[in-house]
Amino acid sequence: MLSRALRHVVLLSLAAVVLFPFVWMVLTSLKPPEEIFVDHIRWLPDRLYWVENYTRAFTKAPLAQYLLNGVIVALAIFFLQVLVNLPAAYALSKLRWKGREFVFGLVLACLLIPPHAVAIPVFLLLYQLGLLNSYASLILPWTISVFGIFLMRQFFMTVPDDLVDAARMDGISEFGIVWRVMLPVAYPALTAFGIFSLVAHWNDYFWPLIAINEQALFTPPLGVVHFRNDDAGTDFGALMAAATVVITPLLVAFVFLQRRFVQGITMTGMK
């Protein structure tokens, strides 16, 4: 009994510390300035000021535009990743051909390259192509995901060959098999990879910071930092409101899809 209580005491105190930055951010976003700039701790707002704070977050900076950019970029990346990676994974798992092992070895070797390491040449390439400061510069470099190919290939290896053979007997082309046979069975692996990909690119700061300097193309992380530097300055209420808005979409999705999230994000461990 005692040890049971002790477990909860320890875990709850740690949980309080872990949650604190979230709680304080939201509480601050509800307070008027005179309750933010204080010389002692005030937990709850005396006067609710959230309408003003959230309105300023959306009007002093194009926050809605940032969110839209984030959605466009993350979804486009995932869509193109599926388009590129699924056929590749299929060719590396269900087709027998000379050189397959070599190409798969290449994919495995590329898994070792940290994305930061190629930032400078990729930046120069996009500069040469005149693509910097465009959605393309945010999306294109991520359309190839060797991790995605690897993951889907491993999954396809577990799909029975009979399924593919039957489709061939029916006269479906190899390209057709990828989309009509493999895609539907790949759903669980694809969901996990999708969550991993969407979370990674919604949250990414390093690459957008390099590729974009036009405000209209800012993703949410770039936008919220810009808001802090230029528009909000010491307007902590509005700044915390903006930060709250940026983390909310993922947080809500997380609450509904917890297990898939944990599964999807910890897959990076295999990377």
Place this chain on the structure above:
Amino acid sequence: MKTKQLVAKKIRLGAVANWAPLYLLAPALILLAMFLLGPLLAVLGLSFTDYQLGSKSLNWIGIENFIELYHDKNFWRSLRNTALYSGAVVPVSVLLGLGVALLIEAQKSFKDFYRTIFFLPVMATLIAMAISWQFILHPSFGFLNLLLKEFGLSGHNWLRTESLALWVLAAIGIWNQFGFNMVLFLAGLVSIPRHLYDAAAMDGASSPFERFRLVTWPLLGPVTLFVVVITAIRSFQVFDTVAILTKGGPSKSTEVLLYTMYAEGFEFFKSGYASAVTIVFLVIVLALTLIKTRYLEKKVHYA
């Protein structure tokens, strides 16, 4: 009849003599060459040149960039800071992840509840959360200093004090990462067969500590190594918090490897020099990744 059988056999083997593998793989291979392998070779090549972003010419200068690095105090400072940061984040976030996983698994109640909470910082946008941390650490209106005041202690300007800033960033890093480690440990704990605990109990291992020493720890060993290496790789890539909270300051005390690379390459436009920094970063991360891959292969073979 015979040809039909042959065709069937061919189909069964997937040995369809056509261009299918080529056209299915072509987009992936082209993009791979454009955005991974090509750039990897390019960064290696650039590290031997004096290329500056926007300049028209580029000269092969051999290992001069690396010699300059060797004599660059700032670079050593950056490497040292990255090592110190990782030296703090790795052990603490691994032990915290393990401890929390053990506590969560110890009993049945509220498992999902705790797991969800400790996982939140892993997936929440770090940039947004760093801004929240910055406000908490604000010298005059920040919660931390106000809390210290309640206890009669004096506060600090946490992110602007040379002796503190790196450790504050490490604390944020630990907050951000240990939930990830917790999940890996939870998966490891679940895979330990229950009957081993029963066997240990029969052998007289009655206290939880004995059970941990005899069963949990030895069986969790490989997972622990794996978690340590992953955490090391992740903490070596620290960038976001540095870029928006300290910009490497005060007086270079939080300058870390990726931030040095970013500043040299994209603020001072010294692409060649920044490429040399990248090579150092790459070598360290590759070495760590190879350790992890070797472990993964072992796990595949002996599982």
